[in-house]
Amino acid sequence: MSGKFTKIINIILWILLGVSVILVVLFYFGKIVPGTEDTNMEEPVITEMFLRWTYLMAIASALLALGFSLFHAIMNPKALKQTLFVALGAAVLIIVAYFLSSDQILNMPGYEGIENEPGTLKWAGTGLYVTYLLAGLAVLSIFYSEIAKYFK
Numbered sequence: 001m002s003g004k005f006t007k008i009i010n011i012i013l014w015i016l017l018g019v020s021v022i023l024v025v026l027f028y029f030g031k032i033v034p035g036t037e038d039t040n041m042e043e044p045v046i047t048e049m050f051l052r053w054t055y056l057m058a059i060a061s062a063l064l065a066l067g068f069s070l071f072h073a074i075m076n077p078k079a080l081k082q083t084l085f086v087a088l089g090a091a092v093l094i095i096v097a098y099f100l101s102s103d104q105i106l107n108m109p110g111y112e113g114i115e116n117e118p119g120t121l122k123w124a125g126t127g128l129y130v131t132y133l134l135a136g137l138a139v140l141s142i143f144y145s146e147i148a149k150y151f152k
Contacts, residue, residue, distance in 0.1 A: 097130045101121075101122055
């Protein structure tokens with residue numbers, strides 16, 4: 001990268017860091033919403049702006065990560081092949097988790113909400129099974145790497 005481009009990126013990063021620090025300081029030391037002072041539900045006035053900034057930074061980070069990944073994959077066809085295999089593996093994992101999950105309505109006395117419906121329950125179960133499967137694969141890969149060291 002050129003020195004000028006690096007300098008511009010550094011300036012932008014310092015500005016983003018400065019805005020974040022200012023918002024954190026205002027969040028913790030700023031004014032409180034009237035009526036919530038000295039209660040368990042004390043809420044800073046800047047909460048909504050702080051959350052929006054957090055959402056903006058998270059979305060921008062995700063988009064930049066995806067953008068750079070796609071750029072790298074396009075510039076390096078071998079990496080694109082690996083990326084497609086990883087995406088295919090993730091799709092298989094999600095499909096397996098989807099078929100393992102249940103859409104049975106839950107019996108929850110006193111709950112009157114609308115989220116207790118088959119579609120929502122099926123996808124919630126899918127998310128849980130994906131988490132369990134990924135955690136299991138992580139543990140297995142740790143064991144494999146430790147055991148494989150002794151046979152090399």
